Amino acid sequence: MKIIDVITGEKPSLSFEVFPPKKVSNFDNVMKAAESIAKLNPSYMSVTYGAGGGTSDYTAEIAERLSALGVPSMAHLTCISSTKERVHSELDKLRSRGIESILGLRGDIPEGFDKSKMEYRYACELIEEIRDYGGFCIGGACYPEKHPESENIDKDLEYLKIKAEAGCQFFTTQMFFDNDIFYNFLYRMLRKGIDVPVVAGIMPITNVKQVEASIAMSGTAMPQKFMRLVDKYGDKPEAMKQAGIAYATAQIIDLFANGINAVHVYSMNKPDVAEAIKQNLSEIIK
Ligand code: FAD
Numbered sequence: 001m002k003i004i005d006v007i008t009g010e011k012p013s014l015s016f017e018v019f020p021p022k023k024v025s026n027f028d029n030v031m032k033a034a035e036s037i038a039k040l041n042p043s044y045m046s047v048t049y050g051a052g053g054g055t056s057d058y059t060a061e062i063a064e065r066l067s068a069l070g071v072p073s074m075a076h077l078t079c080i081s082s083t084k085e086r087v088h089s090e091l092d093k094l095r096s097r098g099i100e101s102i103l104g105l106r107g108d109i110p111e112g113f114d115k116s117k118m119e120y121r122y123a124c125e126l127i128e129e130i131r132d133y134g135g136f137c138i139g140g141a142c143y144p145e146k147h148p149e150s151e152n153i154d155k156d157l158e159y160l161k162i163k164a165e166a167g168c169q170f171f172t173t174q175m176f177f178d179n180d181i182f183y184n185f186l187y188r189m190l191r192k193g194i195d196v197p198v199v200a201g202i203m204p205i206t207n208v209k210q211v212e213a214s215i216a217m218s219g220t221a222m223p224q225k226f227m228r229l230v231d232k233y234g235d236k237p238e239a240m241k242q243a244g245i246a247y248a249t250a251q252i253i254d255l256f257a258n259g260i261n262a263v264h265v266y267s268m269n270k271p272d273v274a275e276a277i278k279q280n281l282s283e284i285i286k
Contacts, residue, residue, distance in 0.1 A: 001072040002137035003101040004169045006043050007197055007262035012285050013043035014252075015199070016267040016274050020047065020058035027058060034062055036271035038071045040278045046103060046172075046264070049076040060090070064097040074139065075099050077130075078107030079120035087126065091133050101137040103172065104130050122159070124166040131167030140164075142171040142198065144185035148219045153185075157192045164196050171196060172264050175203035175214060177247075178223045179254050200255050203266040204248035204273050206241040208234040245273060249280040256284060 007013045016037050021030045038045060047063045050056040059075050066073040075094055079087060094102065106123040120126055123140055130138050140163050143156060150156040160171070176182050182200060189198070205211055211230055214220060222230075226247060233239040252263050267274040278285075 001044075001100070003044055003072065003074050003139060004137045004197070006072055007170060007199055011043070012256050013199070013262040014278065014281065014285050015044045015046065015262070015264045016040070016042045017046045017048065017264060018062065018267070018269050020049075020055060020062055022055055030058075030269060031062065031065065033269040033271050034066060035069065037267060037274045038066050038069045040271075040274055042071060042274075042278070043262075044072040044074060044101075046074040046076060049078050049105070050107065060093050060097050060099060063094075063099050067098060072101070073099065074101040074103055074137075076103040076105060077126070078105045079123070079126040080107040080118070081110055081113065083119050084129070087120075087129060088133070091130065091136075095135070100135075101139065102130055103139045103141070104168070105141055122163075124159070124163045124168075127163060127166040127168050137169055138167050139170045139172055139199075140168040141174065142185075142189075143174045143218075144176045144182045145174070145218075145220055147174075153188065157188060157194065160189070161192055161194050164194050169196060170199060172199040173201040174218050174220065175201050175266055176220055177203075177205075177226050177251070178221060179251055179258075181221070182255075183258065197262065198260075199262040199264045200260055201264050201266060202248050202251055202255075203268075204277060205230075205244040206270070206273055207237060207244075208240065210244075241273075245276045245280070249277055252277070252281060253284060 018034045021027050045066050047059045049059045063073040063075040077090055104123055104127040127138055130136050142160055146153045146156045229243045233243045255263055265277055
């Protein structure tokens with residue numbers, strides 16, 4: 001099933017993300033975690049491509065195995081340090097493994113990257129190519145607090161519109177911790193004439209290290225009410241985990257209550273966190 005059909009269905013969509021291992025020796029552990037999350041019967045699962053500490057090597061295989069378990073899956077694909085030839089072979093691979101949906105991304109620019117050899121500059125170029133290849137449902141990334149490289153949110157939205165016009169059928173947001181920022185972003189998107197569905201990306205913060213990593217990665221604002229939890233429970237790992245899950249759950253309930261139909265949880269290969277969130281929402285997403 002294509003992701004666009006999942007997120008535009010009647011039922012609220014709650015999906016989870018996993019990332020592939022860095023080393024082959026960790027493949028079984030990652031697969032075990034991914035399968036445990038799949039058993040929770042999420043609306044779909046997505047598998048990153050060279051992000052979150054993993055490599056790009058196993059994305060297609062993990063996505064294929066998740067589909068075989070009956071969970072619609074989506075493979076991420078980045079282009080910045082890739083070639084047209086490599087992208088086409090990845091598309092062939094995804095097609096042959098029966099993957100129907102791709103999140104088309106630029107990827108972060110590696111340090112010391114030689115831009116003169118670059119075959120892709122922006123995600124919209126990859127998305128156009130996937131569209132021309134044909135047959136895939138295509139998603140892309142968006143940033144309620146703007147992409148860290150963008151000069152301002154208006155410029156970011158102009159480029160987002162180009163991405164939608166290039167063939168992006170839906171967007172998944174970068175993590176955010178203040179729902180009002182997201183609602184404001186949706187309003188600004190609509191005013192720019194971008195009306196593709198948006199999946200809200202929620203990251204449950206379950207330890208203090210993740211706070212700094214999340215700010216560094218996404219530049220997202222941490223609201224005072226969240227930082228108070230970190231101050232109070234940061235040095236008590238189990239309490240911090242419980243508080244982080246409760247905070248993410250409250251965000252998700254507020255999103256559903258405000259008419260948002262699709263939420264994607266950055267579950268970071270943690271079945272216990274995914275399970276706790278699913279359990280907290282059991283009646284809400286019935
Ligand atoms: P783009 O849409 O190309 O945007 C990058 C920058 O260029 C922005 O500042 C934008 O405003 C600007 N821009 C865009 N189009 C144009 C244009 N036409 N002209 C001028 N400027 C333009 N990374 C991974 O490596 N693997 C993953 O699996 C992965 N998954 C992700 C999933 C989600 C939901 C999100 C939000 C991010 C993910 N990332 C992943 C990180 C992502 O690759 C980085 O944030 C990257 O820096 C930008 O990717 P993008 O696709 O948003 O790029």
